[in-house]
Amino acid sequence: MTREEYLKTKYYECYDEYIAKYKEFYANPSIARIEPFKIADGLYYVGDRKVCIHLIDTGDGLILIDSGYIGAAHLLVDSIWRAGFDPKNVLWIIHTHGHYDHFGASDEFRRMYGTKLAISKVDAESVRLKPHRAHVNKDSFPYAKIPAFDYEIEDGEIFKLGNVEIRCILTPGHTDGVLSLFFNVTDNGNTYLAGLFGGAGVRALTLPYIWYNESFTDCPQQMLNSIEKIWNEPVMVHLGNHPYNNRTIEKREKQLKEGGNPFISPDSWHIFLGDLKEKVEKIIKDNKELEKKFTE
Numbered sequence: 001m002t003r004e005e006y007l008k009t010k011y012y013e014c015y016d017e018y019i020a021k022y023k024e025f026y027a028n029p030s031i032a033r034i035e036p037f038k039i040a041d042g043l044y045y046v047g048d049r050k051v052c053i054h055l056i057d058t059g060d061g062l063i064l065i066d067s068g069y070i071g072a073a074h075l076l077v078d079s080i081w082r083a084g085f086d087p088k089n090v091l092w093i094i095h096t097h098g099h100y101d102h103f104g105a106s107d108e109f110r111r112m113y114g115t116k117l118a119i120s121k122v123d124a125e126s127v128r129l130k131p132h133r134a135h136v137n138k139d140s141f142p143y144a145k146i147p148a149f150d151y152e153i154e155d156g157e158i159f160k161l162g163n164v165e166i167r168c169i170l171t172p173g174h175t176d177g178v179l180s181l182f183f184n185v186t187d188n189g190n191t192y193l194a195g196l197f198g199g200a201g202v203r204a205l206t207l208p209y210i211w212y213n214e215s216f217t218d219c220p221q222q223m224l225n226s227i228e229k230i231w232n233e234p235v236m237v238h239l240g241n242h243p244y245n246n247r248t249i250e251k252r253e254k255q256l257k258e259g260g261n262p263f264i265s266p267d268s269w270h271i272f273l274g275d276l277k278e279k280v281e282k283i284i285k286d287n288k289e290l291e292k293k294f295t296e
Contacts, residue, residue, distance in 0.1 A: 003294040004211070011208035019139060025050060026140040029072040036083040037252060039263045040185035040237060042164070043194065045248065046079040048072055051101055052240045052248060054196075055083060056183075058162025061091035064115075065181060065196065066241075070104035070144050088113045092151075094159065094166065096198030096241055097175040098123035100136040100144060107147045118159070120170060121152035123177030133175070133213050153179060169230060173223025173280075174199030176215070180230055185237055187261055195235030195269060200245050202279045207287050220284045227273050227280070238268035245272060 001009075025032055032049040039045055039054075047053035051068040053076060062085060068076055080087045093115055095103050109115035127134045127146050136144050153159065155170035164183055171180040178199035185194045203209060205220040240246035251262040 006294075007208045007211035011212045014203065014206075014208060019137070022050075022140075026069075026071055029069070029075055032072065033075050034079075034249070034252070036079040037255075038083075039239075040187040040192070040194070040261070043185050043237075044083045044085075045252070046076060046083055047243075047248075048075055048079075049243060049249065052243055052245070053079075054239055055080060055085065055090075056164055056166075057085070058164040060162030062089045063161060063164070063166075064090055064093045064109075065239075066096055066102040067093050067105035067109060069101050070108070070141050073105035073108045076105055090115045092116050092118055092159075092161065094153075094168075094179070094181065095119040095123075095149075096181070096196065097178045098127045098134050098146075099175065099199075100134050100141075100146075102241075103134075103147060104141070104144060107145070110147065116150040117147055118151040118153055119149045120168070120177035120179045121154055122170065122172070123175055123179075124149050124152045126176050130214060171198060171223075171226035171230060172217070173219055173226050174201050174204045176217065176222075178226070180226075181239075182233060182235070187237075187264060192236035192264060193234050194237035194239055195230070195233050196239040196241060197230065197245065197273070197276075198241060200241055200272075200276055202276070202283055205280060205283045205287075207290055220280050220287065223280050224277065224284075227277050231270070231273060233269070235269035236266060237263055238265060238272060 034048055036046045042057040044055040046055045053068050054065040056063040077087050093106050106117050131146055134146050153168045157168045159166040159168055167182040169180045171178045180198045181196045183194055184191050210219055238246045240248045243249050254262045
């Protein structure tokens, strides 16, 4: 078996495993529903158990960070209402990266509410050049498509709306154009830095995924560089891209049981980044071992 044949086979094995894992959710998205809740002043969780979606009230309209799966768009609309807001006031959706589980519901918001869509310039160009990199799941969502983005964000840009300024930092690895986002929030009169690492899934760093994405960059090393780039950000409110990143569900359960605000934590950011670094280093080792098999 050639290198390409092997990587193709392994990629589609992983793909089939992913589809099987999410089959029940695709058929019944409501099983992943979470009651929306407040994280800090003007910052709310409106996502589900699969993908984190955060709502920011800027005082001059709403921003969503990501929109989740297309099949769960109704859950997002319901959560926005339940959080006390009108979805028609969502002026912008900022996408952390160009994968369909993070932009799936965005076109629905554009059509229903005139919401504008933003993503990094790098990922906008990436999915225009090679649409398969968005990993749109046509098996489960045959009518899903990549939206046209209204605004393309540069590395280091400050996205401003109302009283909120979001610092957008390019942190490639998971995709070439992952954005990590940083902005100030208040809670009980205190100001904290909220931070979100925009793409932490390490499967995308494995050789089968690098093959499928036709990536010519060293994705694992990119992610290590990205971790180093944002390591010293003084994040106190660590937001997840998926709930496992920052233990969203567990923190919410603790909040309901014990009170207080477990989302304000001086340790969560570095614990997460440290664990992620270890995972990436293991993948680098595994990738090298796999490459050896094709050169011996």
